[in-house]
Amino acid sequence: MSQPSALSTNGLSRRKFMAGTVSAAAAAPLLASRAEATAPAAAQPKLRQPVITSLRINKQAYELSLDARTSLLDALRDHIGLTGTKKGCDHGQCGACTVLVDGKRVLSCLSFAVMNDGKDVTTIEGLASTDGKLHPMQQAFIDHDAFQCGYCTPGQIMSGIGCVNEGHAESENDIREYMSGNICRCAAYPNIVAAILQARGETKGA
Amino acid sequence: MDAAAPRPKENQGEPLPRVDARLKVTGQAHYPADLPTANLAYGALATSRIAKGRVTKLRLDDARAVPGLLDIVTYGDMDKVDKPKFGNSGATSIGPLHDRTIFHDGQIIALAVAETFEAAEEAAQLIRAEYEEEKPTASFDSPGTKTVAAAGKSPMFKEDVKAGDFDAAFAAAAVKIDQRYSTPTQHHNPIELFSTTAYWQGDQLVVHEPSQNVTGWKVELARQLKMDPANVRIVSPFIGGAFGSKGPMTPRTAIVAVAAKRLGRPVRCVTSRMQAFGTQTYRAETRHRIRIGAGKDGRITAFAHEGWEVTSRPDLYVVGGTSATGRMYGYGSVLTHVSLVQADRNTPGYMRSPPETPYVYALENAMDEMAVALGMDPVEFRRINEPKTEPIGKKPFSSRSLIQCYDQAAAAFGWAKRDPKVGAMRDGDWLVGMGCATAIYPSAVAPCAARVRLTSDGEVRVQCGSHEIGTGIRTVAGQMASERLGVAIDKISVEMGDSGLPPAPVSGGSISTASVCSAVLKACDAIRSKLFAAATAEGSPLAGSHNEEFDLADGKIVAKSGASAKVEDVMKIMQVGAIEEYAEFAPKGATPEALKKLYAGTPEFHGGEQDEDSVKYAFGAEFVEVRINRYTREIRVPRIVGAFAAGRIMNTRTARSQLMGGMIWGIGQALHEATEVDRRYARYVNRDLQDYLVPVNADIKDLQVILVPEVDHAVNPAGVKGLGELGNVGTAAAVASAVYHATGKRIRDLPIRIEQLLA
Numbered sequence: 001m002s003q004p005s006a007l008s009t010n011g012l013s014r015r016k017f018m019a020g021t022v023s024a025a026a027a028a029p030l031l032a033s034r035a036e037a038t039a040p041a042a043a044q045p046k047l048r049q050p051v052i053t054s055l056r057i058n059k060q061a062y063e064l065s066l067d068a069r070t071s072l073l074d075a076l077r078d079h080i081g082l083t084g085t086k087k088g089c090d091h092g093q094c095g096a097c098t099v100l101v102d103g104k105r106v107l108s109c110l111s112f113a114v115m116n117d118g119k120d121v122t123t124i125e126g127l128a129s130t131d132g133k134l135h136p137m138q139q140a141f142i143d144h145d146a147f148q149c150g151y152c153t154p155g156q157i158m159s160g161i162g163c164v165n166e167g168h169a170e171s172e173n174d175i176r177e178y179m180s181g182n183i184c185r186c187a188a189y190p191n192i193v194a195a196i197l198q199a200r201g202e203t204k205g206a
Numbered sequence: 207m208d209a210a211a212p213r214p215k216e217n218q219g220e221p222l223p224r225v226d227a228r229l230k231v232t233g234q235a236h237y238p239a240d241l242p243t244a245n246l247a248y249g250a251l252a253t254s255r256i257a258k259g260r261v262t263k264l265r266l267d268d269a270r271a272v273p274g275l276l277d278i279v280t281y282g283d284m285d286k287v288d289k290p291k292f293g294n295s296g297a298t299s300i301g302p303l304h305d306r307t308i309f310h311d312g313q314i315i316a317l318a319v320a321e322t323f324e325a326a327e328e329a330a331q332l333i334r335a336e337y338e339e340e341k342p343t344a345s346f347d348s349p350g351t352k353t354v355a356a357a358g359k360s361p362m363f364k365e366d367v368k369a370g371d372f373d374a375a376f377a378a379a380a381v382k383i384d385q386r387y388s389t390p391t392q393h394h395n396p397i398e399l400f401s402t403t404a405y406w407q408g409d410q411l412v413v414h415e416p417s418q419n420v421t422g423w424k425v426e427l428a429r430q431l432k433m434d435p436a437n438v439r440i441v442s443p444f445i446g447g448a449f450g451s452k453g454p455m456t457p458r459t460a461i462v463a464v465a466a467k468r469l470g471r472p473v474r475c476v477t478s479r480m481q482a483f484g485t486q487t488y489r490a491e492t493r494h495r496i497r498i499g500a501g502k503d504g505r506i507t508a509f510a511h512e513g514w515e516v517t518s519r520p521d522l523y524v525v526g527g528t529s530a531t532g533r534m535y536g537y538g539s540v541l542t543h544v545s546l547v548q549a550d551r552n553t554p555g556y557m558r559s560p561p562e563t564p565y566v567y568a569l570e571n572a573m574d575e576m577a578v579a580l581g582m583d584p585v586e587f588r589r590i591n592e593p594k595t596e597p598i599g600k601k602p603f604s605s606r607s608l609i610q611c612y613d614q615a616a617a618a619f620g621w622a623k624r625d626p627k628v629g630a631m632r633d634g635d636w637l638v639g640m641g642c643a644t645a646i647y648p649s650a651v652a653p654c655a656a657r658v659r660l661t662s663d664g665e666v667r668v669q670c671g672s673h674e675i676g677t678g679i680r681t682v683a684g685q686m687a688s689e690r691l692g693v694a695i696d697k698i699s700v701e702m703g704d705s706g707l708p709p710a711p712v713s714g715g716s717i718s719t720a721s722v723c724s725a726v727l728k729a730c731d732a733i734r735s736k737l738f739a740a741a742t743a744e745g746s747p748l749a750g751s752h753n754e755e756f757d758l759a760d761g762k763i764v765a766k767s768g769a770s771a772k773v774e775d776v777m778k779i780m781q782v783g784a785i786e787e788y789a790e791f792a793p794k795g796a797t798p799e800a801l802k803k804l805y806a807g808t809p810e811f812h813g814g815e816q817d818e819d820s821v822k823y824a825f826g827a828e829f830v831e832v833r834i835n836r837y838t839r840e841i842r843v844p845r846i847v848g849a850f851a852a853g854r855i856m857n858t859r860t861a862r863s864q865l866m867g868g869m870i871w872g873i874g875q876a877l878h879e880a881t882e883v884d885r886r887y888a889r890y891v892n893r894d895l896q897d898y899l900v901p902v903n904a905d906i907k908d909l910q911v912i913l914v915p916e917v918d919h920a921v922n923p924a925g926v927k928g929l930g931e932l933g934n935v936g937t938a939a940a941v942a943s944a945v946y947h948a949t950g951k952r953i954r955d956l957p958i959r960i961e962q963l964l965a
């Protein structure tokens with residue numbers, strides 16, 4: 001029903017898994033706090049040891065010192081303050097955290113921030129032009145009332161753009177299928193399909 | 207006009223886009239866990255791995271060794287705080303850290319607080335508990351359940367309704383059925399995770415938490431923390447879906463508040479999806495026995511509905527849907543009885559149409575069986591049993607447009623083309639089935655306060671402590687002000703979701719639009735009266751036209767005669783820059799304490815079946831087409847049509863969206879949703895969105911909502927019946943009836959899955 005996640009099927013969350021790995025190899029000294037994180041990023045990041053990560057988000061460069069376990073989602077929300085990207089499960093099962101990485105849709109909760117070093121990330125905050133004009137997909141979501149509570153909406157919109165650019169918005173059935181990794185508990189589905197149909201022409205290559 | 211914005215018919219408002227739509231599509235709508243908070247510490251919960259017994263020992267050393275750990279709140283740390291209470295604003299009476307007794311699996315045993323989210327999670331998982339474990343009771347049929355009568359256990363469920371002599375009528379009936387039905391455990395699973403962020407400013411506590419009940423929570427949290435409610439503020443500007451799950455406050459809120467106090471810095475705890483299954487409320491499993499007797503002419507003479515519902519050990523949570531099912535049709539005699547079955551489970555709570563979803567499912571499935579037994583068209587069977595008055599108290603319905611709903615939905619669906627013979631309709635490898643069912647939801651209303659300000663340059667601010675859970679309440683409250691004050695919607699700002707605002711009732715029971723709009727209407731009308739009085743005073747532009755009717759339009763006071771005066775000029779004469787009115791609305795029949803109770807967070811509900819003069823319900827009819835693959839038995843719902851009548855519709859766009867969402871919930875209830883309980887451990891198994899199935903985009907195809915015009919002045923001043931919980935009532939029965947029509951298999955236990963059709 002939703003996008004599969006290999007790590008959650010055996011009952012282990014990503015963090016549990018990492019914690020387990022490290023206590024088995026706990027020889028290296030651990031830095032006590034983020035304040036001490038001045039050392040340059042090691043080739044092999046160690047758990048808990050802050051890693052300097054360069055991210056390009058919505059065309060802005062950020063350099064962050066992050067716990068190596070920090071997801072891209074938490075980096076966006078907690079470290080950069082871009083809270084438009086939402087956490088609905090933290091397990092790759094709902095799509096609320098969808099962003100574009102180098103133009104492709106990615107579940108930011110399933111990607112460590114350090115894995116995105118040097119990559120180009122687009123979030124919901126980066127879609128409207130600087131003069132405030134909405135992206136056609138955003139406008140289409142308003143026109144078709146493609147949300148109720150609005151919580152899944154940033155993920156739906158980013159996913160909708162990804163879906164169009166992948167060539168998976170050729171038919172209504174395609175849209176339904178390729179948007180099924182984004183759960184909307186308010187169930188705005190027919191309106192989401194209508195919004196993507198409206199915006200697909202203008203979105204292509206936008 | 208496109209499907210999302212239905213053209214308004216009689217007594218229906220314009221399909222304006224949501225006033226907060228732009229915020230929602232740009233990522234600027236701030237849900238509570240998004241609100242910027244400086245110097246934040248992160249909390250993570252540790253929860254029980256047993257369902258019954260005691261925690262004998264907690265080993266915290268490993269957790270404390272995690273770099274960045276700041277604090278662990280656990281047993282002993284909540285002793286100066288009062289225990290939670292069950293009922294009104296409280297989800298449960300279980301104070302998880304007040305004593306070491308474990309009442310259910312997943313109960314909170316500690317809160318770890320750290321500099322980062324990662325460190326907090328790591329520490330929480332390193333907290334080791336030792337238990338004295340007892341064998342838990344999981345559910346119905348488990349050894350150790352305790353069954354008690356539900357009547358009188360909740361102020362919302364006073365009695366088992368009855369009428370006439372059921373036994374005699376049933377014995378004498380020419381055609382009868384006696385069947386059992388069941389519905390599974392379900393969790394709301396709003397996409398927004400549950401979270402609490404708390405910080406202190408001196409002796410003032412601020413809590414950011416998604417809430418459907420900020421006033422009630424303020425009072426309840428203050429009680430637990432032994433504070434003056436005036437020093438507690440609950441902030442919840444946007445709520446990422448609620449469906450009842452954010453109505454009652456859970457014990458986590460006070461625990462996080464205590465952690466923030468101990469640390470002297472803000473603490474945020476976002477509950478994981480998995481932990482939410484045990485730390486929040488849910489819809490418990492239910493069982494039903496229904497007996498219906500009728501004459502050969504199809505007239506029902508006897509109806510009995512018995513229900514059994516699971517609840518926790520300490521709290522008697524009642525669903526009690528027999529008050530609606532017992533009044534649905536013109537039964538000759540009625541007998542009902544509801545029982546609560548206590549097990550070692552977390553306390554259930556209300557979830558979208560709590561009583562009607564399971565009880566009307568059972569009733570409507572039985573109605574379809576009865577129509578088959580009578581050899582009658584199911585729509586015709588309902589038409590024959592349409593009542594003049596409700597059968598229990600013989601009161602009239604304030605309005606009842608059920609047959610209009612059936613007629614319009616049947617026409618749009620093409621019901622006439624249905625071949626009633628079981629298995630007669632096919633399309634290649636697909637067996638086609640068509641079914642229908644009734645939707646019903648009580649129309650209630652509660653006291654509510656609102657403040658409205660109109661400035662001389664035509665800006666309006668509406669303030670009301672209600673909650674935008676996705677219903678569009680901000681938009682419709684703005685529309686009400688727009689209509690009464692003659693100001694365009696883009697000049698109106700609507701503030702909600704803060705306990706510092708004028709109090710509104712809990713956003714539950716589909717009362718919000720009626721209650722909030724009635725209060726906004728009252729405040730606007732007070733502004734109008736002031737303006738009209740000033741405009742017609744001696745020396746004013748409309749002097750001498752006292753006896754005329756006025757209206758406000760485009761910044762002008764317009765008399766019926768056509769004479770007009772600018773609001774700006776009238777305010778100049780009044781020597782004011784703005785007029786602001788605070789209004790308190792109390793529904794007809796409210797007690798003298800009704801408004802006081804609103805401020806205390808315990809608002810009275812009126813309407814539904816409680817009023818003297820009439821019973822008040824909204825109705826709908828839903829028609830479903832299912833297709834079942836003849837080899838794999840895969841079940842699809844390619845088509846669904848619902849027609850609903852709910853009094854005045856404030857905004858056809860938001861109304862349609864809510865009803866659409868409800869119908870899709872209904873499809874989920876029919877085919878997808880079920881929390882699996884491991885009966886050995888009384889533990890939920892599928893605690894995530896991968897294994898707890900909800901409808902996704904590919905599950906939904908052609909869906910049509912028809913808004914049937916209805917005028918009802920008796921329900922409340924705004925003329926509004928709620929509809930947020932109407933759409934998902936009956937749907938599952940319509941699906942079950944369509945599945946029967948396609949296959950000849952009557953599925954009585956939800957959800958309907960492939961395996962049931964293979965047997």
Ligand code: FES
Pocket residue numbers: 086087088089090091092093094095096097098107108109110
């Ligand atoms: S938060 Fe649900 S998929 Fe990432």
Ligand code: FES
Pocket residue numbers: 146147148149150151152153183184185186187188397446447676
């Ligand atoms: S709009 Fe609420 S979850 Fe999609």
